Amino acid sequence: MVEKSKQRGRPRAYDPATALDSAAEIFWANGFSDASLDDLSAAMGMGRPSIYNAFGDKQALFLRVLERFRETTGSTPLRAFAAEDSIDAALDAFFRQTVEYTTGDSSHLGCLLGNVASATELPEARTFVKANLALVEVEIADRLAAAVQCGELPSDYSAALGARRAVNAMLALGARARVGTPREDLLDDAAEATSMVLATPAAA
Amino acid sequence: MVEKSKQRGRPRAYDPATALDSAAEIFWANGFSDASLDDLSAAMGMGRPSIYNAFGDKQALFLRVLERFRETTGSTPLRAFAAEDSIDAALDAFFRQTVEYTTGDSSHLGCLLGNVASATELPEARTFVKANLALVEVEIADRLAAAVQCGELPSDYSAALGARRAVNAMLALGARARVGTPREDLLDDAAEATSMVLATPAAA
């Protein structure tokens, strides 16, 4: 099913994944409405008819871009989080990676999900962001709960509350990055966020 | 100087302040690019030429709207903050008011500054938001520092850090409100934010 077998017609001259990545750059930098299909077409290296054939209209393309983004850039903090052994290092890596990709390119500060898709008037985009926040929160909560099980965190620690604090801190980092807060300040906030999530009164 | 003296020509048929308030509703609900001048004209009750005559082009109007918004709706949390006596009640009122106006009208969730102006590609709008965040942070820091002076907070409490936590919590509330998080959840976050700001390890 994944095997592409022999294509019958003319082979496509683009790679769907990288085309979506290029589109993400444009949306991220310009926003949904201000990203014209000419900009997108140029960046994706495919004509407008090919875009419509492959992804549908502008809104459908945007939603496809959001899905792709969640799997790639958007999930680097969570991957960094999962890669660490101790819960302290995991949280630290999570926030540090958040700062990293929200301040990486000055042409598109902040987060494509948190700062661009949220600003859109497309209900699907907003619910997508909301659902993604919930997913992140659950993943962090699971890890925190495991840390409680291991005895790495005190038994009265509330994993749910800690995860909510973590997501809130992430949102704040994205919002600050968007308006040009210098990376050093954000790294301070990131370190602070780790200690806040682990702070003792995280019990219900 | 405030006296309007006798106007020489035809009297204007609009009130500049309320016109800006109406424009804020449109920008808040539709975003900058998707708010057409026809929409704005209809909401403000003045023809496009009058808009240009009074406020300049669309971008200039938007910046005027942001200034007006900061003085009115945008500062309700800070006014509620300043109106309370105890620092606990002040922070509580601050966050509660933030939740209030970011979830007040379902047609424009979130904050005009934090969720709309930040998403824009207008550099002036972004720096405006950044400057406003700094102002809020300073005002809260001053109040926290005064509370330390009064002995209402421990002498080793860091007002600067507490204010930064408060602004970050505010940003998170706005981001969550934007994507449709129910008000009850946000009120929980608001209460949590108060205790986080006051948490003891707020020392440098």
Add this chain to the structure above:
DNA sequence: GTCTTTTTATGCGGAGCAGTACAATAACAG
């Protein structure tokens, strides 16, 4: 080599938009 299938390339059309020119209107000054 010819047919079928899928993608690419060119170009068009209808709609919406920001900004403005021009004339009409409503006040005051004398």
Add this chain to the structure above:
DNA sequence: CTGTTATTGTACTGCTCCGCATAAAAAGAC
């Protein structure tokens, strides 16, 4: 009543943009 000044209303202009229709191109099938 006449002239001046500031604002309002109508209509227009150039531009951009999204989506698609049509034709050419590039592969496999037989």
